[in-house]
Amino acid sequence: xxxxxxxxxxxxxxxxxxxxxxxxxxxxxxxxxxxxxxxxxxxxxxxxxxxxxxxxxxxxxxxxxxxxxxxxxxxxxxxxxxxxxxxxxxxx
Numbered sequence: 001x002x003x004x005x006x007x008x009x010x011x012x013x014x015x016x017x018x019x020x021x022x023x024x025x026x027x028x029x030x031x032x033x034x035x036x037x038x039x040x041x042x043x044x045x046x047x048x049x050x051x052x053x054x055x056x057x058x059x060x061x062x063x064x065x066x067x068x069x070x071x072x073x074x075x076x077x078x079x080x081x082x083x084x085x086x087x088x089x090x091x092x
Contacts, residue, residue: 003031 005024008031012019019027080087 003028003035 005028008024008028009019012024076084
């Protein structure tokens, strides 16, 4: 893709940059070189699926199964409770 000085001049005008004729020529050559460097990406193999992580992440943990392991009455007896409420340290 050729970038001529006229295209660089239009972009500079939109960006409100005043460029001399020498700068227009130099920037058009530089931009042409940059685009040629990016053209190597056209040769990269295409991928059908796009994942965020290149390594497949699997959940190896078991599903949670709710179960009652301790009787609430026993738990209340072990803790300092007043009127079935847990009593914690005083906050100043």
